[in-house]
């Protein structure tokens with residue numbers, strides 16, 4: 589007898605959601621892609637493409653798109669959130685209403701990378717608050733150096749998979765892994781999420797440096813000192829383990845996002861470095877630039893909790909306080925002398 593297929597509903601059918609959905613269909617799962625734009629859903633179902641988000645690529649035809657959240661949520665074994673940070677809470681509230689009706693308790697996985705301004709919450713904390721206040725062990729985060737453009741081509745990729753519950757992390761590891769994407773479990777949920785969220789801010793800074801024509805030494809210094817402040821925030825505020833930042837979701841993701849032209853955060857930073865306004869850049873990107881949102885939460889945390897985050901603070905001032913990039917760089921280079929290693 590044929591084993592029952594696992595029903596996985598991907599909430600958000602932009603670049604990463606479409607590619608993850610296609611990958612999960614490659615793995616033999618029953619995949620639904622939920623998206624809020626009817627023309628995108630129609631294109632996926634009729635042509636197995638999503639040309640606004642992913643050019644020259646086809647989605648596994650077994651992944652079916654819908655604009656009906658109830659259809660996506662009902663009967664799902666796994667709900668995979670791949671939405672921009674700013675809408676996760678809104679969609680989560682609607683998911684909760686449906687699950688309250690059915691009494692079902694699917695695993696919740698998030699691939700979203702961000703910290704919510706105001707609440708300063710990580711995505712898994714938002715999902716716990718809105719959907720599973722008493723079942724947060726059913727929540728898993730996946731995060732690591734992975735661009736939709738690479739995974740779409742079945743390039744080789746490795747991603748961390750973290751949960752408070754080891755068995756649930758292993759279930760997702762097994763379900764998601766295949767011969768082109770390898771998942772590693774990690775028990776430091778907060779550390780994995782902080783790395784994935786805050787590297788986007790550092791990637792904006794890396795892009796700014798390129799826009800300003802700085803070279804490789806500057807990039808290496810920025811990435812290393814960027815990792816130092818990501819670790820400081822993760823350990824001191826979120827209770828993360830320092831070693832996590834040496835892993836896929838830490839240094840791994842920082843490398844890919846600060847050096848790849850596929851990175852929207854890097855590309856946004858480069859244009860800001862070249863003198864374009866943030867509004868212009870965001871309007872013309874056509875895809876989410878998470879670092880521009882997360883930097884607000886990081887700024888709030890740095891100020892309120894007195895955490896030293898000089899690069900993130902400079903990015904915040906350049907993006908939202910009209911600060912001059914050259915003056916910010918001069919200020920950073922002129923800070924009082926410091927030892928390299930400190931938390």
Ligand SMILES: NC(=O)C1=CN([C@@H]2O[C@H](COP(=O)(O)OP(=O)(O)OC[C@H]3O[C@@H](n4cnc5c(N)ncnc54)[C@H](OP(=O)(O)O)[C@@H]3O)[C@@H](O)[C@H]2O)C=CC1
Pocket residue numbers: 599600601602603604605622623624625641670671672673675678679699700701702734735736737874875876878
């Ligand atoms: N792209 C990548 O390579 C990777 C992305 N990520 C993370 O995944 C998350 C999503 O990124 P990505 O897929 O690239 O983003 P995109 O900008 O490509 O797509 C975002 C999708 O979310 C949809 N959306 C927005 N609001 C809603 C809503 N209220 N209800 C339903 N759908 C909505 C958008 O639809 P609409 O067109 O209506 O706006 C769009 O389809 C981000 O946190 C990102 O950091 C993580 C790893 C890799």
Ligand SMILES: O=C(CO)COP(=O)(O)O
Pocket residue numbers: 701732733734735788791841844845850851852853854876877878
């Ligand atoms: O998280 C990502 C790569 O791991 C995607 O980065 P960008 O959002 O900068 O494109």
